[in-house]
Amino acid sequence: MLPFQLEFFVDVTDKRKGPIKSPGNKLDIEEVEKIVKVCTSKKYMDLPPSQIGPLLADEGLYLASESTLYKILKARKLLEHRGKSKRKSMELPAALIATRPNMIYSWDITYLKSSIAGKFYYLYLFMDIYSRKIVGWRVHDCESMVYEEAKLKNPNRWSRETRNWQKVEEVFLNHLQKEKKNDISLAS
Numbered sequence: 001m002l003p004f005q006l007e008f009f010v011d012v013t014d015k016r017k018g019p020i021k022s023p024g025n026k027l028d029i030e031e032v033e034k035i036v037k038v039c040t041s042k043k044y045m046d047l048p049p050s051q052i053g054p055l056l057a058d059e060g061l062y063l064a065s066e067s068t069l070y071k072i073l074k075a076r077k078l079l080e081h082r083g084k085s086k087r088k089s090m091e092l093p094a095a096l097i098a099t100r101p102n103m104i105y106s107w108d109i110t111y112l113k114s115s116i117a118g119k120f121y122y123l124y125l126f127m128d129i130y131s132r133k134i135v136g137w138r139v140h141d142c143e144s145m146v147y148e149e150a151k152l153k154n155p156n157r158w159s160r161e162t163r164n165w166q167k168v169e170e171v172f173l174n175h176l177q178k179e180k181k182n183d184i185s186l187a188s
Helices: 027-037 049-058 065-075 144-154 174-185
Strands: 105-113 120-128 134-142
Touching: 027 065, 049 065, 105 174
Parallel strands: none
Antiparallel strands: 105 120, 120 134
């Protein structure tokens, strides 16, 4: 126990009264209504206040600052979604669930450096998401729609019954190796 005790309690409630009079530059109700009318007009209805203010200034009309436009529209709940477009969806995409091999494939492109500065090769990997095994791959010297082309040219390879891609041609990551191979084949 303490040798002395506090006999008083401190009241921490806010006792301030606030301003006695309103600011001199406060907007009238008519001015606020004019701002709302302009912001909801057909011309400005799908624009944010950050674009409405400058457009009005270009026309030689000043109603209020950008922050005041935001405050007024927020108070009237007019900042929710201002446009003809569809509201942004916060829903996550449906998860893909594979319950057996060869059910769902995923693909990715990886850039492979070559010996030439600024030149890349593109490694296309196709993976079974159930087993996480690579079911096919190709290396190309330019980025293209390989996945769509592969499905159109060889639909049986994407029929879930096969897992391997056949080698189409030899690919060299170093152009000097390709030249050596060509020189050897020409010599023989």
